[in-house]
Amino acid sequence: MKRLIIIRKFFVFLVLVSTFFSNVVPAAAIGIFSPSAGSFTAPSKQAIPFTVSAPGRLQTPLTRSPKPTFFGAASSELPLLPIVTTVPAKVVEIPTTVSVPVRSNVATVLSTANNVTDSNGGRWVEKIIDVVFDTTEKVIKTGERWVDKVVEVVHEVPRTIIETGTRLIEKTVPIVRQVVEYVKTFVEEAYAYPVQVVRNVVETVIENVREAYEVVKQVPRQITEWVNQQVAVTKQIARTVYDRVTNYVTQWIQETVPVVRQVARTVWDAVTSWVPKQVSSWLGKFWGYVTQLVQQITHVARTVYDTITDYVTRTVARVVPVITSVARTVYDTVTEWVNRAVSVVKTVYDTVRETAYRWVQKPVQVVRQVVDTVWQTGKRLVEKIVPVVRQVTDYVTQKSEEAYRVVKTVYDTVKETVIQKVKEVYEYVVEVPKQVVKKIKVLMPDASFHMGDGSTVDVHSSIYYTGAITDESSLKAIINTPSISPIGYVAFTAGTAEGVLTPAWPALPAIGGAELAGAAAKVGLRALPIIGIIVGVFWPECAGCGEPVPQDVSLSQDQALPKVQPKSVSVDATATPQPPNKSGDDCGQTSVKRVLNKPKADDQILQKNYIDKLFQPTDKIPGGTAGAIREELATGNQVGNKFHSLKGKAYLKGLKNWLNNNPKARLSDQEVVNDLINDIEDALCNK
Amino acid sequence: MENLTFQNSIGELLRLIPEIRDFKDFQAIASHGNADNQYVVFGVFENFYIESFQQNKKDLIKRMSKFLEEAAKSKDIKLQELAAYGFLENLSVKADYYGGIVKTFGEYTKKQLSELNV
Numbered sequence: 001m002k003r004l005i006i007i008r009k010f011f012v013f014l015v016l017v018s019t020f021f022s023n024v025v026p027a028a029a030i031g032i033f034s035p036s037a038g039s040f041t042a043p044s045k046q047a048i049p050f051t052v053s054a055p056g057r058l059q060t061p062l063t064r065s066p067k068p069t070f071f072g073a074a075s076s077e078l079p080l081l082p083i084v085t086t087v088p089a090k091v092v093e094i095p096t097t098v099s100v101p102v103r104s105n106v107a108t109v110l111s112t113a114n115n116v117t118d119s120n121g122g123r124w125v126e127k128i129i130d131v132v133f134d135t136t137e138k139v140i141k142t143g144e145r146w147v148d149k150v151v152e153v154v155h156e157v158p159r160t161i162i163e164t165g166t167r168l169i170e171k172t173v174p175i176v177r178q179v180v181e182y183v184k185t186f187v188e189e190a191y192a193y194p195v196q197v198v199r200n201v202v203e204t205v206i207e208n209v210r211e212a213y214e215v216v217k218q219v220p221r222q223i224t225e226w227v228n229q230q231v232a233v234t235k236q237i238a239r240t241v242y243d244r245v246t247n248y249v250t251q252w253i254q255e256t257v258p259v260v261r262q263v264a265r266t267v268w269d270a271v272t273s274w275v276p277k278q279v280s281s282w283l284g285k286f287w288g289y290v291t292q293l294v295q296q297i298t299h300v301a302r303t304v305y306d307t308i309t310d311y312v313t314r315t316v317a318r319v320v321p322v323i324t325s326v327a328r329t330v331y332d333t334v335t336e337w338v339n340r341a342v343s344v345v346k347t348v349y350d351t352v353r354e355t356a357y358r359w360v361q362k363p364v365q366v367v368r369q370v371v372d373t374v375w376q377t378g379k380r381l382v383e384k385i386v387p388v389v390r391q392v393t394d395y396v397t398q399k400s401e402e403a404y405r406v407v408k409t410v411y412d413t414v415k416e417t418v419i420q421k422v423k424e425v426y427e428y429v430v431e432v433p434k435q436v437v438k439k440i441k442v443l444m445p446d447a448s449f450h451m452g453d454g455s456t457v458d459v460h461s462s463i464y465y466t467g468a469i470t471d472e473s474s475l476k477a478i479i480n481t482p483s484i485s486p487i488g489y490v491a492f493t494a495g496t497a498e499g500v501l502t503p504a505w506p507a508l509p510a511i512g513g514a515e516l517a518g519a520a521a522k523v524g525l526r527a528l529p530i531i532g533i534i535v536g537v538f539w540p541e542c543a544g545c546g547e548p549v550p551q552d553v554s555l556s557q558d559q560a561l562p563k564v565q566p567k568s569v570s571v572d573a574t575a576t577p578q579p580p581n582k583s584g585d586d587c588g589q590t591s592v593k594r595v596l597n598k599p600k601a602d603d604q605i606l607q608k609n610y611i612d613k614l615f616q617p618t619d620k621i622p623g624g625t626a627g628a629i630r631e632e633l634a635t636g637n638q639v640g641n642k643f644h645s646l647k648g649k650a651y652l653k654g655l656k657n658w659l660n661n662n663p664k665a666r667l668s669d670q671e672v673v674n675d676l677i678n679d680i681e682d683a684l685c686n687k
Numbered sequence: 688m689e690n691l692t693f694q695n696s697i698g699e700l701l702r703l704i705p706e707i708r709d710f711k712d713f714q715a716i717a718s719h720g721n722a723d724n725q726y727v728v729f730g731v732f733e734n735f736y737i738e739s740f741q742q743n744k745k746d747l748i749k750r751m752s753k754f755l756e757e758a759a760k761s762k763d764i765k766l767q768e769l770a771a772y773g774f775l776e777n778l779s780v781k782a783d784y785y786g787g788i789v790k791t792f793g794e795y796t797k798k799q800l801s802e803l804n805v
Contacts, residue, residue, distance in 0.1 A: 605712065605715040605716075608712065608734065609712050609715065609716055609727065609730055609731055609734070610727070610730075612777070613726075613727075613730040613773075613777050616776060616777065616779070617779055617780075617781060618779070618780050618781075625772075643768065644772055646726070646765060646768055646769070646772075647726050647768070647769075647772040647773060650724050650725060650726030650727060650773075651726060651727065653721075653724060654716070654719070654721045654724045654726070654727040657719050657720040657721050657724070658719045658721070660720070661718065661719045661720055662719070
């Protein structure tokens, strides 16, 4: 109701304005449209310059978030990067006056937006673009600096670790070397001392044994020599005795035998010569007797000789074995004694050696044990340290990569967003008027009022016309539409109100933020309500849409431009830039959080049968099915004449059903589902 | 098999593969009110296919493969899309079973799958 009253007031205002112009401005100078006649007279194209005062400065107070801290003490997790990129505040001069060549139809008015200039002749649109580009550049540069810083930090971390590790190793290695040297020295000393002792003992023992052997070895030789000497003496004595006896006997026999023979011969001769023949037989007998006697004497002498010889021989033979036996016994005894002594010495030597060896072995074993223990401990230490170092290295590398990726993503996102925003702003600043004339919806508010010609016009709040206003003829088409002819009349009449419409248009590119949009709408409304309506249709997010129009507001030549305060640029690191929805009344009403990566739900049925189906591990485009829909819509690329939109719609419905049928589901799951629903809806919205 | 279309795909699936009714995922989505949602049902069908393959249910696999082949070679574009994005797209190339399952597919199904993987 309130709106109706306002609209009525608005139309009354328009009628008053038109009446004013009808009265003041000569009819020839103003285009007049007669709805009943359906004809259109073009207004004069004479431009009447006017100025609009700007409030002063445009400020872009973009604040920068504090630098994120990596590897904080409290948490090893990398923080989500709160990218509220900030550009240092800059004061931009707003054109203080705007000179607008007033045209008399909407299409011309739209195109003059580009011609709005400040007092210095600078184009306001260009100023805005400059500001936007300047801001963008600063944002990008800030982002680059920030990324550089982070990359530097990311590079610095492993470098610091490596340097620290190197320093640690440089400190540790000499210590380890010292320890090794100490152990080595200790082992060598410990080994050398008993070895030396043993060597000394062995050498002493060997020396003593050798001396003993030499001494012992002398004993049998001396004894043998003595025995041999004694034997020789004995032999000499025996031989002397034997020789003497032999000589004596021989000499006695030699001396006795001739004598005996001579005697016998003499006797024989005497007897032979003296005794007759008969006697000779007797003598023969006697000779036989003498011969027998001689033979007996010889035999006796021989027997004596033999007996003596035999006796001497037996004596010698008896003495020699005894002497030999004595010598052999002495030799054997000495040899046995020596052997015993050698055996004892050997035993002593072996005992000493074994004792020394055992004595040496023990410290050697101890030393070996110490060395083994040190080695094993070192090995275990290394085995423990190496995986930890590797883990740390891997962790740092991974975190560095993650940080780098996050930063890169943020940077790319910021860059992309800013560029996108700039493009959008540019588009709205420069291209929107063109777009406006390509497609326009005129919303007719409910109203009923008397026109200047005395007729009554009924106005209804519905869309009467959708089409392009590209030139006068298309405008005529709108105006000639019977149901909207009153508004066409108003538009025309307003269009002839030079200096009214034009200032509104520079404010139309209201995409940068609500305030800007609101301001734009406000200006538009102040400038001319119909512009406000158009703005309201095209920029439904504008704050001024549908606001009451102050009846007493009229645009004067020093009408002020609004203060423009762009919001700080805030980018969600997990989100991608949001392209504006350029069609569809329900699209883009709110900022939709895009779900780029597959979310995790606690409900496994939800996860397995809904979420997993929307995101594939091999997805080339982030955002799952919603991302695919967006990509297909943006590029027109498809697979085998097939699109993802049906799937998107089906799962949209499926998720909504899940939500409705799981009112007691975990809030986190509900949130996930809601995000997915919004994301898919948003993707489909652009279709 | 009746002339298979996007509209009658669920009915035909349940008629030809009645075992799926007892599949817990199907019961779950039915309880969510999605038993008539072709894409959600085909998603469950895919889970059922994989599970049956892993359990080596040859006869069942044969019937399911035939049904999928019918959908893949259908002239109904929506049904083709359903087979492609409701079933084939969800198969994880990295899964152990992928190679084995693909071997069970018919000619058209394999063709669709290869188009998806381009």
